[in-house]
Amino acid sequence: LVSIALYFGQSMMFNLQTADNYEASVEADQAIEGAARYVSAILTNLQQQVQSQGTNMPGILMLPGVIQAYTSQSGQTPFTQTYQSQEVPVGNAHFWLIGRDTGGTSNVNSGVPVFALVDEASKLNLNTATLDMLEALPFMTPDLAASILNWRNPATTITTGGAELEYGMLNPPYRCKNAPFETIDELKLVIGATTDILYGADINLNGILDANENNQNTVQTGANLDGGLNAGILNYVPVYSREPNTQIDGTPRVNIAARGQAGLQTALQNALGADRASQITQRIGRNATFTSVLQFYTGSGMTADEFAKVADALTVSADPYVQGLVNVNTASATVLACLPGIGVNNAQSLVTYRQTHPDQLATVAWVAQALGNDGAIQAGPYITAKSYQFTADVAAVGHHGRGYRRTLFVFDTSSGTPQIIYRRDSNQLTRALGAARQNWQLTGNM
DSSP states (O other), X not given: OHHHHHHHHHHHHHHHHHHHHHHHHHHHHHHHHHHHHHHHXXXXXXXXXXXXXXXXXXXXXXXXXXXXXXXXXXXXXOOGGXXXXXXXXXXXXXXXXXXXXXXXXXXXXXXXXXXXXEEGGGSOOTTTOOHHHHHTSTTOOHHHHHHXXXXXXXXXXXXXXXXXXXXXXXXXXOOOOOSOOSSGGGGGGSTTOOHHHHHBTOTTOSSSOOTTOOTTSSOOOTTTOBTTBOBOGGGTOOSOOEEESBOTTSOBOEETTSTTOTTHHHHHHHHHOHHHHHHHHHHHOTTOOOSSHHHHHHHHOOOHHHHHHHGGGEESOOSSEEEOOEETTTOOHHHHTTSTTTHHHHHHHHHHHHHHOGGGTTSTHHHHHHHOHHHHHHHGGGEESOOOEEEEEEEEEOGGGOSOEEEEEEEEOTTSSOEEEEEEEOTTXXXXXXXXXXXXXXXXXX
């Protein structure tokens, strides 16, 4: 009878623990949903402020360790000090927004992740990056870079060295997509995309080296080392980055890639007055064409303040959206090193310049000051100072740190209202809250 009683008591204890763990997991799931609503509210408020106050609204952008104030335009990045990003309570649960350090100010070996929203425009878009840009990514091989182009491009456009027909020889076989990437997960289908290349040492994709991760798996070089972390290419590539090709009020921009630049004189007059507009058009010539708005700035003789008044009215594309531009205000040195005119030699100096000149980041004009006109003209077609898509990589736990859950959301604000355009369950990845938070389930507090 005693044995039966002990067995029954132990069974009930296991059932109680199971029920308690299930309750914690439900709390964590609900915290994930609460985090998604919270981020949507942050971005909604941001867009409403921009729309109601226009381009003269004092806006703010946060780079690690630096408070930056400047005249904002549509497409601004939320200031990290205006929202909560770690240990945010939702009932008995808490959530964290796992971010990335783009300023090179944190120690990846410290065991403490960066907590923030992640700007998708701070990365290199898989659907628009050139072969040379892709090859400059950490751990990227020439064959994989070529295979990525073959995966996204029509079958009639084949990049030498990349897989195309080889997919039919796999088991099970499948076909090369020959269409743009729709999600980052598609990258795992591309021949040559190994675990080491995709993840590097950062197996749980939280931007730091955890205790179970080995930074010595691959050779550390200047091109492959991100602040001490051998990070794979999944940390640096999105497919969602784009910006609407309209002014903040929704009116069309002036396409200065076309000869004659119809409407340019009017745009300059509205922003700077008739006399100054005439001086600028005489300087650049009425039939000049440009490959980027930054190239127009370098040849116009305008000051950075003058350019900030007219930049939002100009474009070099006739498409409704401009795809894949890299935000030079938020991109890491690793991403900037992939861009023409910047490269490995200038990437870190560009990051340092923007940290020490926070008042110059309203437009891309500051890049010309940091690089010189020649480098700025080369980089111009690939860069922007705006962001419209943000990742919320949400990790949550229920009471006493139990029921760990993780879900990744991508929000798109390019239509004016934040929308979730991608959601992925990341529960299969190891716990990503850092060493200091691993004992939550034992202590029940931080």
